[in-house]
Amino acid sequence: MRRPVTIALRFVLIAATVTALAVVLAPAPTSNSPYLSALSDVGLGTAALAKPCANTACTTTLPPRCVSGTNTHCVYKGTRCVRTTSC
Numbered sequence: 001m002r003r004p005v006t007i008a009l010r011f012v013l014i015a016a017t018v019t020a021l022a023v024v025l026a027p028a029p030t031s032n033s034p035y036l037s038a039l040s041d042v043g044l045g046t047a048a049l050a051k052p053c054a055n056t057a058c059t060t061t062l063p064p065r066c067v068s069g070t071n072t073h074c075v076y077k078g079t080r081c082v083r084t085t086s087c
Helices: 002-025
Strands: 056-058 066-068 072-077 080-086
Touching: 056 080
Parallel strands: 056 072
Antiparallel strands: 056 066, 072 080
């Protein structure tokens, strides 16, 4: 009976330590407004999350392959290029 209690206490101690570190090391809010999103302090902007345009297109030959294109990119299914979409 003593071993499960020791394991449970160790788990609680580790969880409390990790939580305390997360609170202490969290970045300070940039504004004191209560109307901010919880994710407003995330460092990446929307431009960093946008998919870049690869400027490639699928060929109509068999097997289809990607070649240079303009404002388009290849859509893959597995390793095969199946269609071209615009950026």
